[in-house]
Amino acid sequence: MPKLWTDTVADHRRAVRDAVLDATAALVAEQGLASVAMTQVADRAGIGRATLYKYFPDLESVLAAWHERQVAGHLAQLTAARDRAGTALDRLAAVLHAYAWLSRGHDGSQLAAALHRGAHADAARRRLHDFVRELVAEAARDGRVRTDVPPDELADYVTAALSAAGAAEDAAVARLVAVTLDGLRAAR
């Protein structure tokens, strides 16, 4: 049973929520999406079934919340990569590396397909897209990224191209980032 007794009600609720999301992620990894039941999630999280239903009405909403937490974590990592010192192009390159590594494991599985449906996934895609677009636009203003293609389209190109990292070998990820970045830079 995890330590759930923390100082405030808000902390307590967050700890329960996190325990539920961790338990669900572990169960899905172990046995696949289709066979996970709310009862198992409650057991694994160390809470009662009735308590679980006070937090989440069904498994779908648990998975959506888990995915939102993942996306928030990924955005935090991308923000950390962006906020390093360097030129706009350095920071763009750092973000593309981080993004490529985060893309690994996004393998078109049944779980990924289930998570990527729906409104929360659309919002997540939009946030990631806007994040990349801003960096691209900044590097373009510095004259380090091509200006013959709108930043919006370049951001679409980046996120599409880097999705190839999902199935790539470790050594290939840096090469994929280099190729993708060369597409952004060249203006012939």
Place this chain on the structure above:
Amino acid sequence: MPKLWTDTVADHRRAVRDAVLDATAALVAEQGLASVAMTQVADRAGIGRATLYKYFPDLESVLAAWHERQVAGHLAQLTAARDRAGTALDRLAAVLHAYAWLSRGHDGSQLAAALHRGAHADAARRRLHDFVRELVAEAARDGRVRTDVPPDELADYVTAALSAAGAAEDAAVARLVAVTLDGLRAAR
């Protein structure tokens, strides 16, 4: 009722098959994947239900056959683009344009997700990948494509990057191809 009486048994079988696939594609487009039934397919194709079942055991196999026919058509279009006159780079560019246009409509819909599961879809992906890889390798031997990244990885990059055409506006497709091609060419 379509004209199904042709010269040979093989021609006849092919005509029935094509009528079934056309009927299925039309029904899916009209009413979505979930509600299409074999009886409707038979009606629309102008054949009896018993005849339909001699060709296909279930709707899933009809859809797989339809997707295989689509892939074969796409490969034929890519081959036509490849076989134009010009340098290896010209032909690569022509194929990337054709590929980008063919990617439009691959929108992550339920139908696409259903079609892209399973062994026949894996085989189709492999064929498209090998097709692009060969062209990339040829242009690399000509010194027109970078050689610091293996053709296999460059082919993965190309197919991933061009998937952004799926949601792009018409005017953006040529720009996406240009950006993707610049990623292939640059060797800094």
